[in-house]
Amino acid sequence: MTTGVISALMLPFLGTAMGSACVFFMKGEMSRTLQRALMGFASGVMVAASVWSLLIPAMEQSEAMGKMAFLPACAGVWAGFLFLLLLDHVIPHLHLNSECPEGTRCNLGKSAMMVLAVALHNLPEGMAVGVVAAGWLSGEEGISAAAAFALSLGIALQNLPEGAIISMPLKSEGMKTGKAFGYGVLSGIVEPVGAALTILASGFIIPFLPYLLSFAAGAMLYVVVEELIPEMSEGEHSNVGTILFAAGFSLMMVLDVALG
Helix, strand or coil, X not given: CCXXXXXHHHHHHHHHHHHHHHHHCXXXXXXXXXXXXXXXXXXXXXXXXXXXXXXXXXXXXXXXXXXXXXXXXXXXXXXXXXXXXXXXXXXXXXXXXXXXCECCCCCCCHHHHHHHHHXXXXXXHHHHHHHHHHHHHCXXXXXXXXXXXXXXXXXXXXXXXXXXXXXXXXXXXXXXXXHHHHHHHHXXXXXXXXXXXXXXXXXXXXXXXXXXXXXXXXXXXXXXXXXXXXXXXXXXCCCHHHHHHHHHHHHHXXXXXXXX
């Protein structure tokens, strides 16, 4: 792998690590308003990345199908949704501000299941970066180094709040600062690993690239709809998350168009 590819793979993980480092500078619990804002921003980035970086390129690469060019994108989105739905029912995890674990019953502690919850929705992000990078390395038309970097940078930006969202609650529950930081970092390791494995399998991926781009988009949209937006909206009504959703969406759209 080239230095550029390695940088693109590691950038989202770096975002998670930097966000997790908030435990060294912030005291006390993270306010509900700040949680809403961070969730909204992350949601906006993921939705925009799904559209501009994944679904539109998938349909552009299927132009030879004419009016049926939507088919790979539609099939991929559904496959991504169903794949994450399956993982959601199999992998034990615990969402933020929840006391009811989901997935297969197990004896894991609350901290471990919170990390698994974040790792679960980091998986499609890593796959998205890997698929786009694989398309760039193969010379696929419409996928440039700048496009791969824009997607990686956008996901890194939305991983900053995600890292804080996992590490700060752990610290507020009494976990030592260094350990809380470590758990936050651990939640993001699935991204570069998933991306690297996707690139290594590029020989099998390229013929199905439109389907896999949209698969990653569907998986990311599942996370937004099933987890981020509900957590952003629960409790007392507030427009903070909605405004930050628009900010995250706009930023990712600008990055993709300006850099891609």
